[in-house]
Amino acid sequence: MSAPPTSPWSPVRRATNGQVHLAFDRFTESPDGEPLLLATGLGANRRWIPDGLCRMLAAEGFAVARYDQRDGGESTHLPPTATTRNPLSALFAKRGEAYTAEDMADDTVAVLDALGWKSAHLLGVSLGGAVVQRVALRHPERVRTLTTMAAVPGDGAGLRSLRHVRLRTLARFGRLKFPDSPEGDIAAGVAVSRLLASPARPFDEHAARAAAERNKDRGMHDQQAQSRQIGAQWHGGPIEAIDRPTLVLHGADDPLIKPSAARAIASRVPDSRLVLLPQVGHELPESSWRRISDEVGALAGTHRGRAG
Structure with a gap:
């Protein structure tokens, strides 16, 4: 009998922000290098970020860590709010009942503290992209560079965000019951992988099922937790105030968040760079890993040439 494969990740650790405990781990194959923290999307745990992409980022010279957002994965799940919503209706709410977007940005900083990193490069995907934008606004001294992918502008809420969301896809997402x-x-x-994949590529159901079997994530259908995450309101400044080197990545075929969101971010964040990824949806397919790692690595090079 062959030995089971060794995980490239450290044992899980937890950071603390008030009453919230945040699960995180580090990629062990390249423990040294420029610190890079990965933030995940709505409902998704940290294991949805492919190991292959992390391996490429490590080869670019990064020490890679990842964490679960509150209400996701192995991090603290908050109790249900007074009004039970689905993710679509949560977008229309005037305020979040459970916590704020500032709380989620502070979660990221708590993880940096637990890692012993005074500052780091940040890469956030989907909801994580909005979160890391807010970290750059709220805690700029902790951010070396900022990469936001498949995200809406971090200072948007309600109708301002809805203009960038494909409501038909979000409604289908909200109707999933398992x-x-x-x-x-x-x-x-x-089902979620199929819904978010690029329509320009054949959907590989076998690969999607194998990934789901390796990572049985209840967050994919925990609509109450997703509603609390998406309902967290931002009360801080506009993204025009971001002064960190910024890269904006977006799938050209994203079936959930329109590329207009990426264009809006890139047009408003000073000196940011926009890259649209062909044949990529709201996902991280293997075909995109090389381009993503190259772009994030090049962005880190801009930080080495400047103070702060």
Whole structure:
């Protein structure tokens, strides 16, 4: 019998922000280098970021870490709010009932503290992209460079964000119903992967099922937790005030967040760079890993040439 594969990740650790505990780990194959923290998307745990992409980022000279947002993965899940919503209706809410977007930005800083990193490069995907924009506004001294991918502008809310969201896809996302069981988690993972994949590529159901079986993530169909995350309101400044070197990545075929969101971010954040990824949806397919790692590595090079 062959030995089981060794995980390239350290044992899970937890950072603390008030009553919230945040699960994180580090990529062990390249522990030295420029610190890079990865922030995940709506409902998704940190394991949805492919190991292959992390390996390429490590080869670019990064020490890679990743964490679960509050209400996701192995981090603290908050109790249900007074009004149960689905993610679509949460976008229309005037205020979040559970926590603020500032709280989520402070979660990122708590993870940096637990890692012993005074500052780091940040890469956020989807909801994580909005979160890292807010970290750059709220805690600029902790951010070396900022990469936001598949995200809406971090200072948007309600109708300002809705203009960039494909509501038909979000409504389909909200209608997904699966049993609260390992089998339901797998089915949800496959269904969400299909929903968010680029329509320009054949959907690889076998690969999607294998990924979901490796990572049975209840967050894929926990609509109450997703609603709390998406309902967290930002009360800080506009993204025009971001002064960190910024890269804006977006799938050209994103079926959930329109590329107009990326264009809006790039037009408003000073000296930012926009890269649209062909045949990429709201996802991280293997075909995109090289371009992403190259771009993030090049962005880090701009930080080495400047103070701060």
